[in-house]
Amino acid sequence: MNLHTSRPRLSIVVVNRRRERFVAHAIESALAQTLRHDTPEALEILIVDAGSRDGSLAAIRRHAPQLPLIALDDDSEAAAMNAGFAAARGELIVFLESEDWLHPEAAAEVLAAWRPGVSKVQFRLDLVDADDRPLGRLLPRDLHGGAQALALLREFGAYGSPPCSGNAFHRDYLARVLPLDEAPWHDGADTVPILLAPACGEVRSIPVALGACRSGGEDELLAVGRHGSLADACRRIDQGKQALSSALERLGIAHRRPAGLAPWEARTLVLGLRFGGAPAGLPRRRTVVRVLRSVLRWPGLAPARRLLMLGWMVAVLLLPDTPARRIARLHRRESGTVADPGREPDSSPAAQHRLARLLRRL
Known part of the structure; x- marks a missing residue:
């Protein structure tokens, strides 16, 4: 140029x-x-x-x-x-x-x-x-x-x-x-x-x-946080998928319809389904299937982390409100990857133990 x-x-x-x-x-x-x-x-x-x-x-x-x-x-x-x-x-x-x-x-x-x-x-x-x-x-x-x-x-x-x-x-x-x-x-x-x-x-x-x-803290997606409410986060996922599909069609690029979900999007929609905030008219059963299928299909997830994510989602969706909120907060604690390059980010044994301990106490 x-x-x-x-x-x-x-x-x-x-x-x-x-x-x-x-x-x-x-x-x-x-x-x-x-x-x-x-x-x-x-x-x-x-x-x-x-x-x-x-x-x-x-x-x-x-x-x-x-x-x-x-x-x-x-x-x-x-x-x-x-x-x-x-x-x-x-x-x-x-x-x-x-x-x-x-x-x-x-x-x-x-x-x-x-x-x-x-x-x-x-x-x-x-x-x-x-x-x-x-x-x-x-x-x-x-x-x-x-x-x-x-x-x-x-x-x-x-x-x-x-x-x-x-x-x-x-x-x-x-x-x-x-x-x-x-x-x-x-x-x-x-x-x-x-x-x-x-x-x-x-x-x-x-x-x-x-x-x-x-x-925005542990409750960023359970209340109003840095980028708005949980409802705002869920809406942006749906809006982004629609905008992306239209743009890819204009560019002539073949793509999956409806698109799957990245793990972080899947977690956000699980929170929206459980605590309110999912877009109006979003079919619950179909969304749950889409969420779980996306986690199973997303490449590069270590088996332990894939299992941890599925367990977190099931717990948030099915447990009573108080324990479900306690487990939901792990979503923020486990954001991103560890800063210490000596630790293997996907092994996450501490996160697995925390979730297991929470489930045993419920």
Whole structure:
């Protein structure tokens, strides 16, 4: 691709939505990139605020008065991504959610990993709590790229990919999927660009953590958490599958109908079926069969972990409310993979013992 010399190699778009407490940390992490100090012209940083009514704008202006700021009246995530993409000039674009942050080497590592034909470079994120304390886990558990990512996308409508802040999209790819229709994507707007990337180019993975992602806590999917309620999470799964199917049809790519479910999607729908939040009209029996079949078919799961997941799902669906909620919280405790490279992530003996102990006490 021929680039004008005035175009930066990478744009970091800090997307803020009512995160007065965290936004300064996200901005500071972008300003601290080694690439910015070694090759200043290669990095662009801009901020999009989506209709915040807290003290976010004052915090942004206080910490980064020199950075371009786009202040929207609309609090839609899709509107923020559309505006950020329209303003960004970089060859690669990272949408950094303001409750997350990047490690100093992130931009340089992303540029080193990119090559022509790549639609997205993805990397893991450290999972931390609201007070920045590491939880000893990395997101996601699996990073899928290349032909494997496309195969999973066609079969399950999903593949191993990090949350929004762990993705660097090529602008030519984003031009194919943005701007988003803002009406259906008030929340979860990153779903579309993340999911479609393997269908429009190669996805390359960096297996180490180059940033951090805040957890909403154990009850994130049992109540209102970082990205909304359990009902919102279930709705986004259904909405994402529909959007993906339509897009793949337009691209002429054969795919399974209805698509299967990734393990994390299956767990979320199990929580929705049990505790409320599953989309209205979702057939319970058919959904349970789809969930269990997807766990059995998803490739790469060690037998012990596959059995653990099935046991967790059956327990959540069938046990009385109080013990079912106790077991449901293991969903958050076991998110991602362990941060210690010396531990085998799929063996998870501690998780198996915890579930077994809970079941014996019930």
